[in-house]
Amino acid sequence: MTVPHATTVLAIKYQQGVVIAGDRRATEGFQIAERRIEKVFKIDDYSAMAIAGAAGPCIEMAKLFQVELEHYEKIEGVQLSCEGKANKLGQMVKANLPMVFQGLVVMPLYVGYDLKRAEGRIFKYDLAGGRYEESDYHAIGSGGKDARNTMREHFLRGLAEPDALKLALLALYNAADDDVGTGGPDLVRGIYPTAKIVNERGITDVSEQQIRSIYDGLIATRRSKET
Amino acid sequence: MPLPYYVSPEQMMQDKAEYAKKGIAKGRSIIAIEYVNGILLVAENPSASLHKISEIYDSIAFAGAGKYSEFENLRKAGIRHADLKGFMYSREDVTARSLANGYSQSLGTIFSQEQKPLEVEILVVQVGHNGHANEMYRISFDGSIIDERTFAVIGGKSEAVQALLKEKGLTQPPELREALSLCIASLEQIGSQKLSLETLEVAVLDRTREGRRFRRLSPADTKPLLAP
Numbered sequence: 082m083t084v085p086h087a088t089t090v091l092a093i094k095y096q097q098g099v100v101i102a103g104d105r106r107a108t109e110g111f112q113i114a115e116r117r118i119e120k121v122f123k124i125d126d127y128s129a130m131a132i133a134g135a136a137g138p139c140i141e142m143a144k145l146f147q148v149e150l151e152h153y154e155k156i157e158g159v160q161l162s163c164e165g166k167a168n169k170l171g172q173m174v175k176a177n178l179p180m181v182f183q184g185l186v187v188m189p190l191y192v193g194y195d196l197k198r199a200e201g202r203i204f205k206y207d208l209a210g211g212r213y214e215e216s217d218y219h220a221i222g223s224g225g226k227d228a229r230n231t232m233r234e235h236f237l238r239g240l241a242e243p244d245a246l247k248l249a250l251l252a253l254y255n256a257a258d259d260d261v262g263t264g265g266p267d268l269v270r271g272i273y274p275t276a277k278i279v280n281e282r283g284i285t286d287v288s289e290q291q292i293r294s295i296y297d298g299l300i301a302t303r304r305s306k307e308t
Numbered sequence: 309m310p311l312p313y314y315v316s317p318e319q320m321m322q323d324k325a326e327y328a329k330k331g332i333a334k335g336r337s338i339i340a341i342e343y344v345n346g347i348l349l350v351a352e353n354p355s356a357s358l359h360k361i362s363e364i365y366d367s368i369a370f371a372g373a374g375k376y377s378e379f380e381n382l383r384k385a386g387i388r389h390a391d392l393k394g395f396m397y398s399r400e401d402v403t404a405r406s407l408a409n410g411y412s413q414s415l416g417t418i419f420s421q422e423q424k425p426l427e428v429e430i431l432v433v434q435v436g437h438n439g440h441a442n443e444m445y446r447i448s449f450d451g452s453i454i455d456e457r458t459f460a461v462i463g464g465k466s467e468a469v470q471a472l473l474k475e476k477g478l479t480q481p482p483e484l485r486e487a488l489s490l491c492i493a494s495l496e497q498i499g500s501q502k503l504s505l506e507t508l509e510v511a512v513l514d515r516t517r518e519g520r521r522f523r524r525l526s527p528a529d530t531k532p533l534l535a536p
Contacts, residue, residue, distance in 0.1 A: 145395070151520075152391045155363055156384055 085114035089224035089256040089263040090121065090131035092192045092203045093232060094217055095245035098280030099192040099201035102249040102287075103131045104224070104257060105272050106264030116267065121275050125150045126283045128166055128193035133222030134186040142173055142187050149173075163195035167204040167212055175210025190221050194279050201279055224256030224263035231255045242278065246287060249276060250295050266296045324425045328449035331427030332374040337464035337495060338431065339473070340371060340456075342442055343487040346435040346513045346521065350491040352464075352499070353509040361511045363522035365390040365402045367435045369513050373463020374428035374449075382411060382430060404434030408445035408453055416451025425449050429462040435513035435521055468498050484512070485533045492534075505530050 090103035103120035106113060114136070121131045122143040130146065132139035149169060154160050161169065170191050177187050191204040203215040218236055220228035231252040240248070253274045257265030266273050273296060276287040336352035338360060349371055351360040360379075361371045364386050372379025386407055394402045411430060419425045426449055434443040444456040454460075458478055461469045472494045482490065488510065496503050505527040513521050525533075 148391055148395045152387065155387045155391075158357075158359060158362075 085109050085118075085136040086134060086223075086262065088120075088133060088222040089220060089228055089253060089260065090133055090190055090222055091220035091225070091228045091232070091249060091252055092131065092190055092215075092218060093236065093240070093245045093249050093252075094201050094203060095240040095242050097201070097242065098194055098278060099203060100242070100245045100249045100276060100278055101129050101131055101190070101192045102246075102253060102274055102276035104253050104264045104274045105267075106262065107136050108262050113264075116264065116270065117272055119275060121277055122147070123277065123284045124166075125154070125160065127160070127196065127279065128163070128191065129277050129279055129284055130170070130192070131190045131221075133188045133190075133225070135184070138177065138180060138185050138187045139189075142177065142189065146170055146173060162197065163193040163202055166193055167191055167202075167214075170204070171206060171210045171212040174206045174208070178209060181208050188221050190219060192279050194281060194283075196281075199281070220252065220256070222263070224253075224260035227256040227259045227263075228252040246276060246278070246291075247295055247299075250274060250292065251299060254296070254299060266293075266300070268300075321420075324419065325450060328374075328419075328425045328427050332429050332449065332463055333465070335373050335463045337461055337466050337469045337498065338371045338373050339459060339461050339469065339491045339494065340369075340431050340433050340444055341459040341473070341487050341491060342444075342481045343484045343512075344481050345484065346515045347433050347442055347444070348484060348487045348491065349431075349433070349509075349511045349513075350488065350495070351509040352495055352503065352507060354507050356506075359509060361509050361524075362387075363511075363520065364407065364432070365394065366399055366519060367437065367513055367515070367521045368402065368404050368407065369433050369511065369522050371431040371433075371462065372428055373430070373466075375426070378426045379428045379430055382414075382426075382428065385414075386411065386432070404432050404443045404445060408432045408447060411447050412451045412453040414451075415447060415449060419450040429466070431460055431462050433460070433513065435515045437515040437521075465498050469494050472497060488530065488533060505534075 085107040092099055092101040101121055105117055107115035107118045123129050124147050194201050203219055205213050205215055205219050218232045235248050254265055257263040273292045278285045338351040340347055340349045349361045353360050362383050364370045370383050370386055390402045430447050432445045436442045444460045446454045446456055446460050459473050510525040510530055512523055
């Protein structure tokens, strides 16, 4: 059985919060199943998650996670803490373990703005539901290693927001360069990776126009090296 | 074994209704009123943490008068119903009408079958968007359901407040500030005492918001609204 798989997603901390981004490709074996899939989801006002693995179960987990957090907030009258949300997602990943043996892997990357600590936080998971906090950046999916290599070379503590966004998009570009499962910017169809900013003010989508202009600059630099 | 006394069904229902009404009238009133951009809910509530008004879903809010523990249970059941339905089908399939029907069913069953009826009166309101009208349902302790227009009042001296609001003869939905001062004036007149903003629980269902349209207004939000 082959099901669509979603591929490189990453998160980078910057001075005021976190940038979370992902490519748009889903593959089914050697075929491209979907060119416009969204892998970065807003979960609530202060958190977002990105997914890698079998697309269907991944999207379902994101949707269920959204409902769980909203439900808690409405019943209790207050939001869960950032830590609480991260733990809840860990339990959901753990509950999915039997499906992993059937080949349906769901791997989330969770970012949240912790209002109490006044900082952005990144959490990664393993298949058994283990939850690990990352201090600077992380990437998962088939191109995750390539993206991490790029981020390792260029990451600095206390990056400014535009620089963190640029680094995120560069890492995705390099991942797409080396990994068949990851989609780069599709200039013909006008499909670009998506990114969200998580900070004290909540979650903001980075506009497609902004992402396009960053890629225009990046591609121009690459092209100049070739000639 | 002694025979139980015979009580006619009419008498039993009347007793239960009287009991419930007494419990509800002890509390204070809650008003829901339509304003230009949605629905405003105002409750007299000295507690800042035990809410009488709550969000149920994207454009649906709940208000309960009477016994806190009883309407709190109803509120939670409503949220569960809405979240489950929204997850199973789609967010747009969660409606105040179906929720109000559910409440009406369970309140009716409890009223006729249990020893003690619930001493609650609840409001389920939904703000309409994309040209749809607002919906306001008032549900009583016996499960009777009333579809209200323009405004709805529950709890305390609700009939007096209702009569007072009716007198104003609202033809157009007022601005938010107007609606709020109207509610406060009515509550003050019926309770014959001045109310401070700290003792009011205020919330709106604002149709200009995206997604979740419910928003609480703290005294810090309402103060500038009421400033001349």
